[in-house]
Amino acid sequence: MIGRVVAIGGPPGSGKSTAGRKVVEALGLEYRSAGEVFRAEASARGMDVEAFGVYAEAHPEVDRKLDAHMQSLARPGVLLDGRIQGVLCRRHDHPVYSVIVTAAEEERARRVAARDGQPFDEALGRIRERAESERRRYRTLYDIDVDGERGDLTVDSTRTPASGVAEEIVRFLRTQDGRSPR
Numbered sequence: 001m002i003g004r005v006v007a008i009g010g011p012p013g014s015g016k017s018t019a020g021r022k023v024v025e026a027l028g029l030e031y032r033s034a035g036e037v038f039r040a041e042a043s044a045r046g047m048d049v050e051a052f053g054v055y056a057e058a059h060p061e062v063d064r065k066l067d068a069h070m071q072s073l074a075r076p077g078v079l080l081d082g083r084i085q086g087v088l089c090r091r092h093d094h095p096v097y098s099v100i101v102t103a104a105e106e107e108r109a110r111r112v113a114a115r116d117g118q119p120f121d122e123a124l125g126r127i128r129e130r131a132e133s134e135r136r137r138y139r140t141l142y143d144i145d146v147d148g149e150r151g152d153l154t155v156d157s158t159r160t161p162a163s164g165v166a167e168e169i170v171r172f173l174r175t176q177d178g179r180s181p182r
Contacts, residue, residue, distance in 0.1 A: 002027060002177050005094050006079040007086035008169070009149065010101035012127045012134075013108030015157040015165060019101055020081045022166030027173065032073045034082030037066055050126055053133035060141055083134055086151055087144050097176060099169055100151035103158045152176070 010016040017033060024031040042052030056062040070085055074094040086098030113123035138144040153172045157165045
């Protein structure tokens with residue numbers, strides 16, 4: 001087991017969730033996703049993610065409740081998948097390995113378009129809208145600049161498949177946790 005919380009963040013469509021699930025499989029961690037919780041709440045209210053993001057801007061209790069829930073799960077052996085969970089773990093004094101997965105905006109839009117079965121231009125607009133909503137919400141709620149967020153490891157997934165991103169993360173975690181890379 002990894003001796004700290006593993007938090008994986010990054011912008012929409014970066015591949016953080018796909019890589020995170022592969023890391024969980026490789027290391028036997030428990031996977032918890034802020035995005036899944038957020039999407040489920042949006043669906044329960046009959047909204048898509050972007051509309052629910054706008055709703056959350058006017059109702060800060062949405063993010064506060066979700067983030068409090070995610071932080072309650074922060075312990076060694078758990079991978080928290082969420083844009084700001086690494087920063088929040090540090091603020092709450094949870095020992096954490098914070099990993100950021102990035103990718104070029106066009107690649108992120110291409111991935112979202114393929115995943116959601118929508119035209120590229122629509123996906124590009126959606127990820128831009130979602131990213132801007134997150135910027136405003138996290139700045140207002142927590143004074144977090146998501147564009148300036150730094151992790152212990154940053155991996156650019158633009159040209160690297162999820163398996164390669166996950167391998168890089170696993171190597172880093174094993175090395176940082178006092179294990180030899182395999």
